[in-house]
Amino acid sequence: MVKGYAELVGVVLVVSGLLGFINNPIVGPGPNGDGTGVILAANTIHNTVHLAMGALALYIAYGLSSSAQANGVIGFGVLHVIILVLLLISPTLFGLFGNIPANIGDHVLHVVLGVVSVAVGYMARGSSATAYTR
Numbered sequence: 001m002v003k004g005y006a007e008l009v010g011v012v013l014v015v016s017g018l019l020g021f022i023n024n025p026i027v028g029p030g031p032n033g034d035g036t037g038v039i040l041a042a043n044t045i046h047n048t049v050h051l052a053m054g055a056l057a058l059y060i061a062y063g064l065s066s067s068a069q070a071n072g073v074i075g076f077g078v079l080h081v082i083i084l085v086l087l088l089i090s091p092t093l094f095g096l097f098g099n100i101p102a103n104i105g106d107h108v109l110h111v112v113l114g115v116v117s118v119a120v121g122y123m124a125r126g127s128s129a130t131a132y133t134r
Contacts, residue, residue, distance in 0.1 A: 001120065001123070001124055001127065002069045002070050002073050002120055002121065002124035003061050003069055004061075005073065005116075005117075005120045006057050006058070006060040006061035006069065006072070006073055006076075007057075007058065007061040007062075009054075009057040009076075009113065009117070010054045010055070010056075010057030010058035010059075010060075010061055011054070011058070012054070013050050013051070013053045013054030013057060014050075014051055014054035014055065014058070015054075016040065016050050016054075017047045017048065017049075017050030017051035017052075017053075017054055018047075018051070020040075020042045020044075020046070020047035020050065021044070021047055024038075025037065025038055025039070026038060026039050026040065027039065027040040027041075027042050027047075027050075028040075028041075028042055028047075029041070029042070029043055029100055030100075033099075033100075034099055034100060035099075035100035035101060035103060038103075038105075039105045040103070040105045040106055040109065041100050041101065041102060041103040041105070041106060042097075042100065042106075043097055043098055043100045045096055045097060045098075046097055046100070053076075056076065057076060059072075060072035060073060060076060067125065069124065070121045070122075070124035070125045071121065071125075072121075073117050073118075073120055073121035073124070074117065074118050074121030074122065075121075076113075076117045076121075077113065077114045077115070077116070077117025077118035077119075077120075077121060078114070078118065080110045080113040080114040080117065081110070081114035081115075081118075083110050084107060084110035084111060084114060087102040087106065087107065087110065088107070091103075
């Protein structure tokens with residue numbers, strides 16, 4: 001269960017990171033270049049962060065085994081909760097995202113990734129379903 005979850009999250013984050021570099025209504029700077037008009041507001045740095053987070057999730061899925069995967073997914077969730085708090089304090093992540101502040105879509109994404117990742121990791125700790133081999 002935890003491996004499949006990490007695979008899914010990793011692929012989705014990598015795809016969203018790549019999609020952010022193409023003009024589209026889902027993720028990117030938006031038609032005005034200010035983050036409006038898209039579901040997930042993102043600039044080049046934010047897209048690169050999505051790619052890195054996707055790579056991290058894929059590493060958890062394929063580079064770790066059994067209990068290490070569960071702990072990795074829990075850590076991944078905690079990291080997203082920390083990111084959420086930082087973005088609530090500073091929607092531009094203290095200027096890193098330039099003129100494209102995080103929007104409600106970003107906040108929902110971080111809440112879901114944080115809560116679901118921690119829950120999946122803890123459920124996997126008490127389950128024999130984490131006995132994957134590399």
